[in-house]
Amino acid sequence: MSENDQKSLSESFRATRERIRTQMGGSERVQRIRDRGRLTIRDRLDRLFDAHSFTEIGTFARSARVPDRDETPGDGKIGGIGRIDGRPVCAVGDDVTVKHGSSSHVSSKRMDRIYELALRNGHPFVYVGETGGARLPDTLGSEGFSLVAPSVNMSSRGRAIPMASAIVGRSFGGSSFKSAMSDFVVQTRGSCLAVTSPRVIEIATGERIDFEALGGVDVHDRLTGQIDRVADDEQQAFALIREWLSYMPSNAWQVPERRDWDGDLSADESIYDLVPTRRTRGYDMRRVLRSLSDDGEIFELKPNFGxxxxxxxxxxxxxVVGFVASNPMYYAGALTPESCDKDTAFVCMCDAFNIPLVFLQDVPGFMV
Structure with a gap:
């Protein structure tokens, strides 16, 4: 091949790559998303990572089904590796411009490859969810069932690396599985997280239910405890993930970064005014925790559950420390099944990532 032919081929390759990354599943679909004030998955990953740090993996992936090959650039999943606060992090997200981000043979393999890259190198992993679930007919038959099932490595990871999920749209099927396996989950208002859609439920049971009642933020924030924080928009969701990762080590073989601190180690006497001498009087435990923390900052998980x-x-x-504290302002701090579930999940996370625990207990017992 001549030098001119090589140059022409290289230019054609770069042009094709740029077209795939800009037009995605169709320039009209991309424009409709932006006209609604929303973001494409590539926009989302750009906002999640440090500026100009994201390197995509698998840009030229397409559906294994011949009839779909020309209509599935990326095959519904976009992912790669970038940096968050200078640290390598891997991420995958659903591309709703391609068959509503549904999972297929190729897209599932792409996600597994990126997750295994994170696991092998000890990098945190982030999933950005907005998917229609498994794709038909790709998932029919034994091969399809096995390929779109949750990754064996992901479901049996043993918390080797921190994993976070952001649910930013209507997400069904795989999104619910991945969020259940995550250490930290944030959901945006107006999104839905469920195993299946209201339409499927209506067909199967005859019951009509809307997206909010099925899997909106109030359901998971207050009732199921499936999510850790609620975000008003996608930008806040990514900011929360970045903040959570700042408390985490890159993997379970490291300890969280210790920041420079030159404050006063003597006791903060304001705590005496926060905790009343009468044991029957309630008080704000969050103010107590802030008085014990550097700069009065805490990052609470599941504030409205348990x-x-x-x-x-x-x-x-x-x-970095993890606080587990009674809340005398609610049931006088008595333990409920929900609060026990919350505490257990938090303690397990801190134990996995070498975060020391501090317990502040003012509890009358179990709620009976």
């Missing part, structure tokens, strides 16, 4: 306890990440003298 409300008789408070679980929060913070820094004390520059070191």
């Amino acid at each position: 409300r008789s306890t408070v679980t929060a990440l913070a820094r004390v003298a520059g070191r």
